[in-house]
Amino acid sequence: MKIIVCIKQVPDTVHVRIDEKTGAMEREGVPAIVNPYDLYALEEALRLREAHGGSVTALTMGPPQAEAALRDAIALGVDEGCHLSGREFAGGDTLATSYALAKGVEKIGGYHLILCGKQAIDGDTAQVGPELAEHLGVPFLGFVRRVREAGIGRIVVERMTEEGADVVESSLPAVVSVVKEINTPRLPSLKGKMRAKSFKATTWNAAALGADEARLGFAGSPTKVVKIFHPEARSGGEIIAGAPAEVAARLAEKLRSLGVCR
Amino acid sequence: MTTVRVLSEQCTGCGECVASCPVAAIEMRGASALITDICTACGICVTVCPVEAIEMEHVAPAARPSAPSHGVWVFAELHHGRLVGVSRELMAAGRRLADRKGTELTALVFGAAVEQPARELVALGADRVLGAEHPLLELFHDDAYVEAFMALADGQHPEIMLCGGTVLGRAFFPRLAARLGTGLTADCTSLEIDAESGILLQTRPAYGGNLLATIACPDRRPQMATVRPKVFPAGAADFSRTGAIAIRRDLDGVIRSRTKVLEVLEEVVQTVNIAEADVIVAGGRGMGAAENFALLEQLAKALGGAVAASRAPVDAGWVPYARQVGQTGKTVCPKLYIACGISGQVQHLVGMQSADVIVAINKDPQAPIFSVATYGIVGDALEIVPLLIKALHLYKN
Numbered sequence: 001m002k003i004i005v006c007i008k009q010v011p012d013t014v015h016v017r018i019d020e021k022t023g024a025m026e027r028e029g030v031p032a033i034v035n036p037y038d039l040y041a042l043e044e045a046l047r048l049r050e051a052h053g054g055s056v057t058a059l060t061m062g063p064p065q066a067e068a069a070l071r072d073a074i075a076l077g078v079d080e081g082c083h084l085s086g087r088e089f090a091g092g093d094t095l096a097t098s099y100a101l102a103k104g105v106e107k108i109g110g111y112h113l114i115l116c117g118k119q120a121i122d123g124d125t126a127q128v129g130p131e132l133a134e135h136l137g138v139p140f141l142g143f144v145r146r147v148r149e150a151g152i153g154r155i156v157v158e159r160m161t162e163e164g165a166d167v168v169e170s171s172l173p174a175v176v177s178v179v180k181e182i183n184t185p186r187l188p189s190l191k192g193k194m195r196a197k198s199f200k201a202t203t204w205n206a207a208a209l210g211a212d213e214a215r216l217g218f219a220g221s222p223t224k225v226v227k228i229f230h231p232e233a234r235s236g237g238e239i240i241a242g243a244p245a246e247v248a249a250r251l252a253e254k255l256r257s258l259g260v261c262r
Numbered sequence: 263m264t265t266v267r268v269l270s271e272q273c274t275g276c277g278e279c280v281a282s283c284p285v286a287a288i289e290m291r292g293a294s295a296l297i298t299d300i301c302t303a304c305g306i307c308v309t310v311c312p313v314e315a316i317e318m319e320h321v322a323p324a325a326r327p328s329a330p331s332h333g334v335w336v337f338a339e340l341h342h343g344r345l346v347g348v349s350r351e352l353m354a355a356g357r358r359l360a361d362r363k364g365t366e367l368t369a370l371v372f373g374a375a376v377e378q379p380a381r382e383l384v385a386l387g388a389d390r391v392l393g394a395e396h397p398l399l400e401l402f403h404d405d406a407y408v409e410a411f412m413a414l415a416d417g418q419h420p421e422i423m424l425c426g427g428t429v430l431g432r433a434f435f436p437r438l439a440a441r442l443g444t445g446l447t448a449d450c451t452s453l454e455i456d457a458e459s460g461i462l463l464q465t466r467p468a469y470g471g472n473l474l475a476t477i478a479c480p481d482r483r484p485q486m487a488t489v490r491p492k493v494f495p496a497g498a499a500d501f502s503r504t505g506a507i508a509i510r511r512d513l514d515g516v517i518r519s520r521t522k523v524l525e526v527l528e529e530v531v532q533t534v535n536i537a538e539a540d541v542i543v544a545g546g547r548g549m550g551a552a553e554n555f556a557l558l559e560q561l562a563k564a565l566g567g568a569v570a571a572s573r574a575p576v577d578a579g580w581v582p583y584a585r586q587v588g589q590t591g592k593t594v595c596p597k598l599y600i601a602c603g604i605s606g607q608v609q610h611l612v613g614m615q616s617a618d619v620i621v622a623i624n625k626d627p628q629a630p631i632f633s634v635a636t637y638g639i640v641g642d643a644l645e646i647v648p649l650l651i652k653a654l655h656l657y658k659n
Contacts, residue, residue, distance in 0.1 A: 011284060011285075011286070032286075036590075063299070063300040087299055090299065090300060090301070090302060091301075091302045091303055093445060094436065094446065094448075095439065095440060095443070095444075095445060095446070098440060121589065122284065122469065124448070124449070124467070124468075124589075125436075125448035125449070126432050126436075126448060127432075127436040127439075127446060127448055128436075129436075130404070130432075130433050130434075130436035130437040130440070131436045131437065131439065131440040133404075133437060134408075134436075134437045134440035134441055135440055138520075139404060139405060139520045139521045140404050140433060140437060141521065142429070142432070142433040143429055143433075156524070158527070159429075160429065160584075161429050161430075161526075162341075162428065162429055162535045162537060162538075162584075163528045163529065163535065164526070164527040164528045164529030164584075165526075165527045165529070166401065166402070166523045166525070166526055166527070167523065167524045167525040167526075167527065168521050168522065168523050168524065169521065169522045169524055170520060170521040170522075171520045171521075174520075174521075180583075180590060181583050218302075218303060221445070222443075222444050222445030222479050222481065222482040223445035223446070223447060223477050223478070223479050224477065224478055224479075224480060225303070225304055225305060225475055225476070225477055226463060226476040226477065226478050227305065227309075227475070227476045228304060228305050228306050228309060228468065228473050228474070228475050228476075229309065229473065229474055229476075230473060230474070231467075231473070231474050231615075237620075237622075237632065237633075237634075237635040237636050237637060237638050238636070238637055238638070239632070239637075239638045239639075239640065240637055240638065240639050241640065244641055244645050244646055244649055245649050247639050247641065247646065248646055248649030248650040248652070248653045249649075249653045251621065251637060251639060251646075251650055251653070252650055252653035252654050252656070252657055253653075253657075254637055255565070255598070255621075255654070256654075256657050258597075258598065258619060
C-alpha cells in the first residue's frame with residue numbers, strides 16, 4: 001500500500017503568548033513544529049505500512065525552512081519526503097493550497113491512500129483535505145478516529161459525528177483526515193534521527209509540477225484577507241466574594257436574573 | 263495582488279512587527295524591519311506597528327469574467343429527518359442578507375424525505391426550497407451530496423452560499439467549493455454585506471481565536487461560508503408564509519457514491535450535543551476525579567444544560583473526547599458557560615470565550631479564566647457547586 005501523508009509546518013501555538021498591553025501575539029522564540037494533527041496521520045500511515053507493507057511518503061508545501069517538517073517525518077520512519085517550494089506557492093488560501101498539493105500527489109503518483117490531519121492549528125479551516133480530494137477526484141473521509149480495515153482498493157473507517165461515529169466504507173484511492181483519538185504517535189527512533197540528519201527532500205517548484213501558476217499562491221486564491229483585528233476584550237468581570245454559601249446564593253440569583261435558569 | 267512593505271524612513275526599528283508576525287516573515291536589518299519572501303500578506307504587522315511605518319498595497323486582481331450571479335442559498339442540514347439547530351440560525355441570517363441585497367433566499371435540503379422540512383424552511387424565511395430525495399442522501403456521502411447539488415443548481419449561479427459549520431458541513435462545503443472553483447471561509451462568526459461593493463464580509467477567528475480576520479471573495483461566485491453554530495439567533499417559524507417548493511425525486515443514476523455508511527454509532531449518552539447546548543457546565547483538572555463530574559451533571563440538569571470538559575479530564579479518561587471544549591476539541595457558543603476548576607489556558611479559551619455569559623469557579627485567583635469571566639468566584643468548585651445546586655433548587659421552589 002502506497003500512502004502519502006500531507007503535513008504542514010506551523011508555529012507552536014502552545015508557546016504563543018499574547019502581550020496583555022497591545023494584544024499582539026508574541027511570536028519571538030516560538031518554535032516551528034509539525035502540525036500536531038499531522039503527527040496522528042503520520043503514525044496511522046506507519047501502522048498501515050507495518051500491517052500491509054508498502055511505503056509512506058510525506059508531502060509538504062512551504063518556505064525553505066519547512067523542510068524541517070519533512071525531516072521530523074523521516075525521523076519517525078517515513079520513507080520519502082517531497083517539498084513543494086517556491087515563491088509562486090506563497091500566500092495561498094485553501095483552494096490554491098489544495099490544488100498545489102494535488103499536483104504534488106499526482107507527481108508522486110501510484111498512491112492508494114492519502115492521509116492528513118483534520119486541520120492545521122494555525123488556520124483551523126479543515127478545508128484542505130476535502131478540497132484536495134475534489135481536485136484528485138477521489139472520495140473524502142473526514143474526522144476519522146479509527147481505520148477498521150484497509151486493503152487494496154477498499155477501506156473501512158469510523159468517521160466522527162456530533163453524536164458518535166459513522167462506520168464508512170470507501171473505495172481507494174481516497175483522502176482520509178484523522179483526529180487525535182485515532183492513535184498515540186510514536187517518538188522518533190535513533191535510527192530515524194540518523195537518517196533524518198542526512199535527509200535531503202525532493203523539492204519541486206510549480207514548473208516541475210506542471211502546475212498552472214495562475215491557480216497557485218496568492219494569485220490563485222479566491223479569498224482575500226480584508227482586515228485582521230483584535231476581538232473586543234470582554235468587559236472586566238465581577239468577582240463575587242464572600243463565604244461559600246453566600247457566593248453560591250448570589251451566583252444563583254445572578255443566573256436566575258439572566259433567565260437561563262429553568 | 264497584495265504586498266506589504268516597510269517605509270524604512272518611518273520605521274523606528276522597535277521590532278513589534280517581528281514579534282507579531284505569525285509566519286516569521288519579518289527580520290530586522292539594521293535599524294529597519296525587512297519583509298521577506300515568506301510573507302503571506304495577512305496584514306497583522308500593519309495593525310501592530312506603533313508608527314504606521316508598514317503599509318499594504320492592494321493591486322486589484324484582473325476581474326474574471328464570471329456569469330451573473332444572484333440569490334442567497336442556505337444548505338439546510340437534516341438529522342434524523344429534522345432540521346439541525348444551526349440550519350434554523352442560518353435561515354434567519356440568510357434572510358437578513360437576502361433582504362439587504364434585495365434578492366431571494368433559497369434553501370437546499372437533502373434527505374430520504376424532505377417534504378416536511380421543506381415546509382418548515384418556507385416558514386423560516388425561504389422564498390424557495392430546492393429539495394432532493396434519494397436513499398443515498400439520508401446519510402452523508404460526499405460524492406452524492408456534491409452531485410445532488412449540481413443537479414439542483416442546474417446552471418443557476420448563486421451569489422452567496424451558507425452552510426452550518428458541522429462535521430457534515432465542513433466536509434461537504436469544501437468539496438463543493440473546489441468543484442465550483444471558488445473561495446470558502448471556514449467557521450464564520452459574523453457575516454455582513456459591504457455597503458459599497460455589495461461583497462460578503464466573512465469574519466472568523468484566526469490564530470487560535472486571538473485575532474479575528476475578515477475575509478472576502480471579491481471576484482468569484484458563489485461567495486461561500488460555513489458558519490459556527492449558536493452565533494446567529496434562530497428566527498421563529500411562520501407557517502402562514504408562502505414559498506415555492508420543488509423536490510427532485512429522479513436522481514437515480516444521476517448521483518452516485520463511492521462511499522457507503524455501513525453503520526451509525528450513537529454514543530453521546532446525554533442527548534445534548536455540546537455545540538448546540540444553550541447552557542454548558544464544564545469541568546477541568548480542578549474537579550479532581552472522574553466521579554466528581556456527577557456534581558456537574560447535577561448542576562447541568564438543574565440548568566437544562568450539558569456537561570463539557572477542558573483537555574485535562576479528557577486526557578485523564580474522566581470524560582469522553584466528544585465533550586472536550588477548546589482548540590483540540592469543540593468550539594462552543596452557549597448563552598451560559600460555567601467553568602469549574604478550569605484554569606483557562608488559551609487553548610481552552612478559544613473554544614468558549616464567545617459564550618454570552620461566563621462564570622468561572624477556581625481556587626487560583628490568578629487563573630486566566632477570570633480574565634474572560636462575567637462572574638468569577640475564587641473558591642473550590644467541589645465546595646461551591648453543591649451549594650449552587652442547592653441555591654438553584656431553592657429558587658425553583
